[in-house]
Amino acid sequence: MPLLTAHDVGIERGDRRLLTGVSLSINSGELWQLVGANGVGKTSLLRALSGLARLGVSGEVQRHGSLLYLGHASALKLSLTASENLRYHPACDVEACAEQIAAALAEVSLSGLEDRPVGTLSAGQKRRVALARLMLSPASLWLLDEPFTALDAAGCEWLERRMREHIAANGAAVFTSHQPSRFGALQRDLDLKHHVA
Amino acid sequence: MSHDVPSVSLIAAFAGQFARHAKALINSPADVANPLLFFFMVVTLFPLGLGPDPERLSSMAPGILWVVALLASLMVSGKLFASDFEDGSLEQLMLSPYPLAILALAEVAAHWFATGALLALIAPVFGVMLGLPSEGLLVLTLSLLLGSVCLTLIGALGSALTVSIRRGGLLLSLLIIPLNVPVLIFGTTAVYEAVVGGNWVSWLALLGGLALGSLALLPIAIGAALRVSVDT
Amino acid sequence: MWTIIHKMGSPPWFFRFSGALVRWLLPLTIALLCVGAFWGLLIAPPDFRQGNSYRIIYIHVPAAVVALAGYYVMAFAGAVSLIWRIKMADVTMRAAAPVGAALTAIALFTGAIWGKPTWGAWWVWDARITSMLLLFFLYLGVVALFEAYENKTAAARACAVLSLIGTVNIPIIYKSVDWWYSLHQPASIKFMGESAIDSSMLYPLLLMIAAFYCLFVVAVLLNMRAEVLWRHRESGWIQQLVERA
Numbered sequence: 162m163p164l165l166t167a168h169d170v171g172i173e174r175g176d177r178r179l180l181t182g183v184s185l186s187i188n189s190g191e192l193w194q195l196v197g198a199n200g201v202g203k204t205s206l207l208r209a210l211s212g213l214a215r216l217g218v219s220g221e222v223q224r225h226g227s228l229l230y231l232g233h234a235s236a237l238k239l240s241l242t243a244s245e246n247l248r249y250h251p252a253c254d255v256e257a258c259a260e261q262i263a264a265a266l267a268e269v270s271l272s273g274l275e276d277r278p279v280g281t282l283s284a285g286q287k288r289r290v291a292l293a294r295l296m297l298s299p300a301s302l303w304l305l306d307e308p309f310t311a312l313d314a315a316g317c318e319w320l321e322r323r324m325r326e327h328i329a330a331n332g333a334a335v336f337t338s339h340q341p342s343r344f345g346a347l348q349r350d351l352d353l354k355h356h357v358a
Numbered sequence: 359m360s361h362d363v364p365s366v367s368l369i370a371a372f373a374g375q376f377a378r379h380a381k382a383l384i385n386s387p388a389d390v391a392n393p394l395l396f397f398f399m400v401v402t403l404f405p406l407g408l409g410p411d412p413e414r415l416s417s418m419a420p421g422i423l424w425v426v427a428l429l430a431s432l433m434v435s436g437k438l439f440a441s442d443f444e445d446g447s448l449e450q451l452m453l454s455p456y457p458l459a460i461l462a463l464a465e466v467a468a469h470w471f472a473t474g475a476l477l478a479l480i481a482p483v484f485g486v487m488l489g490l491p492s493e494g495l496l497v498l499t500l501s502l503l504l505g506s507v508c509l510t511l512i513g514a515l516g517s518a519l520t521v522s523i524r525r526g527g528l529l530l531s532l533l534i535i536p537l538n539v540p541v542l543i544f545g546t547t548a549v550y551e552a553v554v555g556g557n558w559v560s561w562l563a564l565l566g567g568l569a570l571g572s573l574a575l576l577p578i579a580i581g582a583a584l585r586v587s588v589d590t
Numbered sequence: 591m592w593t594i595i596h597k598m599g600s601p602p603w604f605f606r607f608s609g610a611l612v613r614w615l616l617p618l619t620i621a622l623l624c625v626g627a628f629w630g631l632l633i634a635p636p637d638f639r640q641g642n643s644y645r646i647i648y649i650h651v652p653a654a655v656v657a658l659a660g661y662y663v664m665a666f667a668g669a670v671s672l673i674w675r676i677k678m679a680d681v682t683m684r685a686a687a688p689v690g691a692a693l694t695a696i697a698l699f700t701g702a703i704w705g706k707p708t709w710g711a712w713w714v715w716d717a718r719i720t721s722m723l724l725l726f727f728l729y730l731g732v733v734a735l736f737e738a739y740e741n742k743t744a745a746a747r748a749c750a751v752l753s754l755i756g757t758v759n760i761p762i763i764y765k766s767v768d769w770w771y772s773l774h775q776p777a778s779i780k781f782m783g784e785s786a787i788d789s790s791m792l793y794p795l796l797l798m799i800a801a802f803y804c805l806f807v808v809a810v811l812l813n814m815r816a817e818v819l820w821r822h823r824e825s826g827w828i829q830q831l832v833e834r835a
Contacts, residue, residue, distance in 0.1 A: 175741055213449055216589050216743045230453050234446025238378065240385035249378030251442075251450040253371035253461065278385070515755065519748050523738045532734055533752060536727040537759050540766035547773060568762070575758065579751050582672070586747040590739065 163188050163225065164302045164333045165210060170220035171358070172205050178358035179205055183220070185351060189301065192328050192344055193335040197353035203337040204233070204306055206353065210335065211304050227254065229300035231308060235291035239280030243271060243290045246279055247297065255297045265296035269319065284311045292316075295323050303327065303334040371456045375464035383472045389437070390472045393430040394480060400426045401484045416489035420498070420549035423481060423488065424542055427502055428509060428535075434473050435513025436520075436530050438466070439584065443521045448588050458581035463573075466514045466580070474506025490553070497552035500562055505545040507569040511576040512537045518583035522590045541568060599676040601818050602827045608811045615808050622801035630794035637791075643707040648795060650700035652802035653693045654722055658760075660690030660806055661725065664732065665757040668750030678814075680746035681821075683753070684736060685813035689806060691729035697722050717771035721764050728756045 163186045171181040179202035187193060195203045208214040210222055211230045229252075237246050244262045247255075257265070266275050269289040279287055288311045295303070303324075309317050321343055324334055328347065342348060366374070383390055404422050405415055415422075442448045442465070451461050481502050482495040490498065516534040520526030548561035630648035637644040664686040671679035701719050702712045713719075732749050739745030787795070822828050 211453060213452055214589050216586075216741060216747070227455070228453060230449065232446050232449050234444070234449070236446040236450045238382045238441070238445065238447070240382050241378065245378070245381060249374045249381070251375065251378070251447045251454065251461070253366055253374060253454040253456055256366045256370060515751075519735060519752060520738070522744075526738065529731075529734055529738055532727065533731040536724045536731065536763070537755065539724055540759070540762045543766040543770045547770070576755070579755050582751050583748060586744050586751070590741045590744040 165222070165224050165226075165335075167210060167223075168221040170206070170209060170218065170222060172202055172209055172214075173217035173219075174202075174205065175217075180353060180356045181358045183351075183353075183356050187302065187333050187335060189331045189333050190328055191333045192324065192348040193333075194342065194344075194348050194350050195335065195337045195353060196350045201353045201357060203353060207304050207306050207335065207337060208232075224302070226302055227298075227300040228302050228304065229254075229294065229298045230304045230306075231291060231294070232306050235287055237279045237287055237290060240278055242276045243279055243282070243293075244275040246290060247293060250294065252298075254300065255294070257297050261297060262293075265293040266290070268296050269293045270315070285313055285316065288312055289316060292320060292323075295320075295327070301332050303332065303336075305334060305336040307337055307339075309338055309340065368456055368460065371454070372460055372464045375451075375461050376468050379465045379468035380471070383468060389434075390476065393434045393473050394477060396433055397426055397430045397477060397480075397484065400429065401487065404488070412489045416491060419485060419488040419490035420494065420546045420553065423485060423490070423498060424502075424505075424546045424549070427477060427481065427506070427545075428538055428542055430477060431474065431506060431509040431513050432531055432534065434469075435510065435517050435534070436527050438469055438514050438517040439521045439587075440517070443587065448521075448584060452585060452588055458584060459577035462514070462518070462580045462584060463577040466510055466577075469514070470507060470510040474510045475503060478502035478506055490549075493555070494549050494553040497558050497562070498549050501545040501548040501565055504562065504565040504569045505541045508541045508565075508572045509538060511572045511580070512541075515576055515580050515583060518580045518587060521584075522587040541565070544568065599678050601678070601822055604678055605815060605818055605827075605831075608815055612808060612811050612815075615804055615811075619801060619804040619808050622797060622804060626794050626797035626801050630791075630798060634791050634794050635788075640708060643704065646700050646704045648798045650697055650704060651795060652799045653700065654697040654718070655799055656802040656806045657690050657693035657697055657722070657725060657729075659803070660686055660693060661728065661753070661760065662757060663810075664690060665750075665753040668746075668753045671746055672750045672754075680743070681814050681817050682810065683732075683746060683749060684742075685810045685817060687729060687732045687736065687749070689809045689813065691726065691733055693802070693806065694722060694726040694729055698726060715771075717768050720771070721767045724763055724767070725760070728760070732756075 165187040167183060167185050170183040172179045172183075183206060185193070195206060197203050205214060207230075209218045211228060212222065212224065213230070236251055241249070243266055244259070247262050247265065248257065248259075263272075263275060266272065269292055271286060271289055271293070274282065274286065279290060282290070292308065292312075308320055312320060324336075325344070325347070327334060342350070401422065404418075408414060408418070439448065442451070452458060454461060478499050481498050485495050485498050512534050513530075515537075516530045519533060520530045523529065544561050544565045548558045548565065550556075551558040551561060627648065631645050634645070636642050664683050667679045667682035667686065670676055671683060698719065701722065705714050705716075705719075706712055709716075732753055735752055736742075736745045736749050739748060819828065
């Protein structure tokens, strides 16, 4: 079953055309990596797929199912604690009790830091707080923009495992990364250099 | 979007967003104290500029207090959505299965409690300092309570429209000052009428009407403006 | 109705249509302005209280009336742009804002000139002048917001939201300023009240109002044509136009 279909999507930024003719259908159980050089429009395409970007986007994007989007900015309030940030997340799509949130934070190796203001955490730890949403959200489709940035080796390994679990559980994910293929035969690549306008 | 089946009720989502911003404000008391301090400082300037004559000050007090309240609201409203824009919270808010207008209203409500309502409650102290007759003090608070609902919502619209623009501060004042004029007129007149023993109730009723109208209309405009700001 | 809206949305069609319209409307505007000004400034009788100084209403009132109407035109274009996503509506809004702001400035300026012999001061916080000043700010806000956005589609959306809220607010602003004025001023000062105007003065005024409406339409159309030319400078139909010219 397709969770997201995009038909002939083109993207303009200001007066400049970035991408044309992107068509794809993302089915459950699929993992897609958007590949391309800096500035080619990976983030723009991801934002167009999520529905955040509409101005300058032509073509059609249809989504069937709930969505989790993780952008460059991690939507964390620095003065709130890690658990408060997850509990009152602006996407409002999760109703998690304290135990679930503690378990999610433990999963990303942040046990003991639940009640520290996020502003006092390191960049990698902040990223982990944002990624803890992958444990809480019921969304079937994940759109992840550079999810491996700022993570250490153990963090990358955890994220990779979590993404494999999600795919195995009939979810789907699209992510961008500069690093070459991590998932081998499991993943499909969409190379944006074929769609540069 | 319509396909999503929210696992949280709308009321819970509203309460969650309200709590998020209320807690953030409580954790940064400087943001709450700054507009009050600003109010205090600017009120101090008026006797210095106009002379200490108590009669003159007391006759001008309703206007002074309301203008300064308007300026204080102008000062804080620029920041309303700024951090949400920078830290990516607005993107997540857009993607929420709930109406953006309602979630934005939750944030504005938290902001109103910390700025408008607090300022209205403290305003009588400054009223006394300017020699506002005691008949006007209660109406001053009531008018500021109702009026600051409008001021905060209009300020939120200005913030939503300019949050993606670098150096949007001056632009924000240009956008929202003309929209705030009726609030200023109704508010000062209510206090003025209370001082001279006139019919202040109808002016408060007008302010209440404006507040209700703003509550009905402006969240939708704020939502639309936020969508534009995130999408640039 | 729909076909008209869609035709209006097509830039080449608009360009041809507006060209024809301006060719008719421009001479008409000039004629109306000449006749109206001649009639109002030279033929109409002097006012029994203000003498000849009242004649500035033949500029002041039309400018003020059309400036207010212009805001509604702009907001309507904004609503069309928000609802139907028609690019020409964006262009209309963008074109109407500076014209409206200029008319408001003319109304303010002539109001000040009129104020000197009438009230003995260049500026009086009269209800109408104050409302006009606030309208001027509202226009400036839309113009400044449009310029501040780099992405012009986003700019049009933002300005549409702002001008719609402004539209709802304008009657409230006017009413509140009216009340504010009547509360603070003794009634005797308001001698430009709702006194009936003699038809010998009224007809040239109506003519001038019509002339200013035409002027507004012509200015907005010319503005829109310049914008359309700029936006589509690379496209084929403009190249053809240039070659033919």
